[in-house]
Amino acid sequence: MNPLETYIETEAKQNDFSGVVLAKQYDKEIASSCHGYANKSDKRENNIHTRFGIASGCKIFTAIAVCQLVERGLISFESRLSDYLKKVEFPLFSSEITIHQLLTHSSGIPDYFDETIMDDFEELWKTQPMYTLRQLEDFVPMFRNLPMMWTPGERFHYNNAGYIVLGLLVEELSGMSFSDYVELHIFKPCGMEQSGYFTLDALPANCALGYIEEENGSWRSNIYSIPVKGGADGGAFVTAPDMQLFWNGLMNHTLLSPVLTSLLLTPHIHVDGEGYYGYGVWITLREEKVFKFHIMGYDPGISFRSAIYPASGETVVVLCNTSSGASQIFNLIDKHL
DSSP states (O other), rough: OOHHHHHHHHHHTTTTTTTEEEEETTTEEEEEEEEEEETTTTTEEEEOOOBOGGGGGGGHHHHHHHHHHHHTTSTTTTTHHHHHHOSSSOOTTTOBBBBHHHHTOSOOOOSSSSSSTTOOOOGGGTTTTHHHHGGGGGGGGGTOOOOOOOTTTSSOOOHHHHHHHHHHOOOHHHHOOOHHIIIIIHHHHHHHHTTTOOOGGGTTTOOOEEEOOOSSOEEESSSSSSBBBOBTTTTOOOOOOHHHHHHHHHHHTTSSSSHHHHHTOOOEEEETTTTTSSSSSSEEEEEEEEEEEEEEEEEETEEEEEEEEETTTTEEEESSHHHHOOHHHHHHHHHHH
16 A cells, blocks of 8 residues: 555545545546445445546536537537527526536526535425436426526536536437437547446446435435436546546547647636636646646535546546535545645
8 A cells, every 4th residue: 555545545544535546647546535325225346447436527518519510510619508509498598698608606596406505415405306307307306497597608607517518519410319329429529338327226236325314413315306317517437447447548549639629628607616617627827837737526425526636647536425425535645746
């Protein structure tokens, strides 16, 4: 066990971390460890190939799907949404919303879950049962008839609904369901054979159940706390090795041309306290140079962090099947790289 793995082991024990950690520098593994249970009832332990939900961590997949449509000449970043999305109507949306604004959370559209004013994700399911959310159009009634929040392009405001809309656009222009598109055009080219958009009521083998800790120390699974199937704003399942393959595929231009890859990873908009946002990816600069590209996801029973450090060739994946835990491990690794 090297010093970094020792630090991770100590942190994991102190905070009862449940999940998988994998860090590499180019093809050399520098840290790998598994902790806790994928299934507490059966005491089935997490392993390196366990599949974890990553919540909003997969917004980057949606952004790449849109960039692929741009590369095919089907749309541009400055195209207006209203000119291309015809199958689903949003009567109160501005006709001036562009694809770029949706990708950078600056469209001004209403969100079905606004993290700045809502604390409990589970409150949503009192009026819209989570088991009904099996395809992107099922999310639409939760925000279709809400008014615009502000003028398109006015400011950054993290927005899940914006990525649902982008997913609907992918479906309309590709003629495929969003999840099928991502699995065929992103996961498959990268060799991500264990990853997918799975339904919680029909999970394949070796998936980690998400667990929510109660104030009294007990726990429950998250199957009644999140949509039954993930969509374009989050919800895919991945393994740690598959996530490493994804970063390789992205940076080696397996998924996009060098020009489109560069646009995806451009610091398009500044976010107070968080650095910058590209298309579906967070960007940290140091001395005006990119220090890391990183993605994150948090849902009840899920926490996830992953990053690539382009100057040093290091990649980090932290998958966790509790509501918190990934950030502590990720920050520890981040500090020691």
